[in-house]
Amino acid sequence: MGMRLIVTLDLSNDLTICFYYAWGMYESIRLGVNIDHVATLRNARGGVNPDPLEIALLLENAGDTDLITIHLREDRRHIRDADVYKIRKECGLPLNLECAVTDDMLKIAFDVKPDWVCLVPENRLEITTEGGLAIKSRQEHIARAIKILNDHDIKVSLFIDPDVRAVNLSKDVGAQAVEVHTGAYANDTSDEELSRIQSAAAQCAAIELQCHAGHGLTYDNVKAVAQISNVEELNIGHYLVGEALKVGLVQSVRHMKQIISSQ
Numbered sequence: 670m671g672m673r674l675i676v677t678l679d680l681s682n683d684l685t686i687c688f689y690y691a692w693g694m695y696e697s698i699r700l701g702v703n704i705d706h707v708a709t710l711r712n713a714r715g716g717v718n719p720d721p722l723e724i725a726l727l728l729e730n731a732g733d734t735d736l737i738t739i740h741l742r743e744d745r746r747h748i749r750d751a752d753v754y755k756i757r758k759e760c761g762l763p764l765n766l767e768c769a770v771t772d773d774m775l776k777i778a779f780d781v782k783p784d785w786v787c788l789v790p791e792n793r794l795e796i797t798t799e800g801g802l803a804i805k806s807r808q809e810h811i812a813r814a815i816k817i818l819n820d821h822d823i824k825v826s827l828f829i830d831p832d833v834r835a836v837n838l839s840k841d842v843g844a845q846a847v848e849v850h851t852g853a854y855a856n857d858t859s860d861e862e863l864s865r866i867q868s869a870a871a872q873c874a875a876i877e878l879q880c881h882a883g884h885g886l887t888y889d890n891v892k893a894v895a896q897i898s899n900v901e902e903l904n905i906g907h908y909l910v911g912e913a914l915k916v917g918l919v920q921s922v923r924h925m926k927q928i929i930s931s932q
């Protein structure tokens with residue numbers, strides 16, 4: 670639920686301006702912050718800084734993050750098993766665990782019990798998740814994974830290309846949501862790419878499937894996606910971590926300078 674400040678100008682009553690807050694008047698889009706690249710930075714040095722758990726706790730404390738999203742890749746190139754367990758145990762925000770549809774990943778999911786699992790395709794050679802899940806060729810396998818996850822009280826979304834057929838297939842295999850891949854739109858913000866996302870979202874509404882979206886979103890390209898009426902959640906990572914350098918590095922340099930100067 671969001672909060673909206675409503676300003677009314679009452680001309681009949683000596684130009685009284687009334688301000689009031691209306692609670693729960695509209696559902697705001699949830700923002701899932703993907704902190705994989707905090708782990709990428711940590712792993713670059715092989716040490717413990719920056720710690721994804723510490724960042725998750727900072728985000729929880731700051732209040733604007735609605736959920737934490739992490740992708741446990743099979744090659745563990747960023748988030749590691751210990752991060753997943755620690756974040757689940759110590760961070761109070763809902764957890765969305767992205768993973769491939771493999772027995773090993775499902776075992777970890779049952780153990781960790783995130784609020785959501787987002788099933789994604791995985792190719793070890795890719796730099797990031799390049800496309801949506803191929804559902805048709807693995808329908809039974811995916812349906813079985815969703816059923817088992819649901820039996821463990823874990824909701825499931827499928828990361829799909831913005832394609833109405835993929836939305837329908839997601840419903841057929843029993844998913845509670847889809848996450849529409851916005852990467853193509855991020856690379857080419859044309860009306861055509863946007864309308865593919867809009868159609869997928871409209872189909873979600875028609876067949877009562879939650880619609881999430883994400884990948885490659887920035888301050889600029891997020892606006893059109895956030896305007897799609899039934900998109901309930903956006904998962905954003907890489908750009909936010911990059912932006913954090915711009916808003917935070919100046920402060921950390923200042924702090925370092927103070928420490929050095931006070932010696």
Ligand code: PXP
Nearest residue numbers: 798828883884885904905906907
């Ligand atoms: N959603 C999914 C399913 C992803 O795989 C990723 C990337 O890990 C994201 C969202 C976030 O994408 P980005 O880091 O480009 O914001």
